[in-house]
Amino acid sequence: MTTVLLVEDDPAARQGLELALSRLGYGVRAAATGEAALDGLDEGPVDVVVLDVMLPGVDGFEVCRRLRRVSNVPVIMLTARGDDFDIVAGLEAGADDYVVKPVEPRVLDARIRAVLRRLARAGSPAETWGDLVIDRESLIVRRARQPVPLTPTELRLLLVLSGSPRQVFSRDQLLDLVWEQGYLGDSRLVDACVQRLRAKIETDTSEPRYIQTVRGFGYRFGPV
């Protein structure tokens, strides 16, 4: 579910938007002031911030700037109708998009999805296998959005296997590809490493979802 942090001081407008966004399937967290908004970020992951420009105390631009210092979360500003100055100032403060008030839920929904889409495209080039995400550039592996700490050998093994999904690798092949070429040792080593890797990325090691054993041949990565 996409979580929206909604920052709007006017109670009527806030509750209206909250309801509308919920109906559209978003999770909504609301804040009435800039300070509350910055706190709201700490209370859990937020996918997008919808931020009113006119706020009592710290205004929307300043909230956006402060927010930018600690996070790259996309920000959509709500500005008074046709106020060019607001729009320019908002984008300079680091906002990703803006919507003029009064806000039409359908429009806001479209903008949110557009911003998220833009971000997803530009985001890190990771491969997604179910809830397992492998980013070959940063070498970060995540399961259910949580980074999985892998040791170098485990990581190399996973990269080799996932690089050719569904292909069966024999133990000897894996020794060549993951360990030094011409490694002379027990091929049981592969089993041990697979086991350690499974322990980290599988929910149920007796029913592996990612790394399957092909009895008599070796191992294979990929959904069945």
Next chain:
Amino acid sequence: MTTVLLVEDDPAARQGLELALSRLGYGVRAAATGEAALDGLDEGPVDVVVLDVMLPGVDGFEVCRRLRRVSNVPVIMLTARGDDFDIVAGLEAGADDYVVKPVEPRVLDARIRAVLRRLARAGSPAETWGDLVIDRESLIVRRARQPVPLTPTELRLLLVLSGSPRQVFSRDQLLDLVWEQGYLGDSRLVDACVQRLRAKIETDTSEPRYIQTVRGFGYRFGPV
């Protein structure tokens, strides 16, 4: 929408990839031969070219070279599995990346995004990472608004790392990029320099926020 020019002579593979890429939200233009590919470029803007190495007539390398004469469009080569020669030849011909066949759409998608992202990084001169600001024009680095005095080597190292955030660099890569190319020395040198840089920009060197160690692989700049 990102438009891909797909060059593949095998009809089955071509149609499969065409479908898969469309589903992933790409616009696809397909060509079966090198000649058709070069024509395809004229028919409208192309964001990335996916190019099979084995083509009847003009082969993929030659297509890539010719293409490079008229365009800077990124090229991803499709090569036979594990064929090192292909990979080297492809990169020499001006390819940006390569993917081994059979192609997994998810992998190709990730590579396309990686190539495009690499290209899009020519951004604003000043980058902000939390409370670290790197101004590539004035070469001034600030932390918490305070200028950080960096030595030339430290600065080069930081610029290289932060220039490709999240990308993992091996020690050898860094020796090439930060020091003279063909530097022959202890790769522990990189460690020492990273340590000095960390001492200046990190608050807690045991929990680095900016420069992460990727055990067994190298270093990476950026948030986890």
Next chain:
DNA sequence: GGCGCTTGTGACCCGGTTGTGACAGTCGGC
């Protein structure tokens, strides 16, 4: 030439990683 900063190198320490062997469990064929 003297000075101080920068940079490359070696040494040492520490903790995590990993290869290994043993044993238990599982699967498939007969």
Next chain:
DNA sequence: GCCGACTGTCACAACCGGGTCACAAGCGCC
């Protein structure tokens, strides 16, 4: 069901990789 082959699991000690430090050569600057 029995047996052998194969695989999963575990514990442990050697090892390796990286952090850290000190030091000296190199370098520019005055």
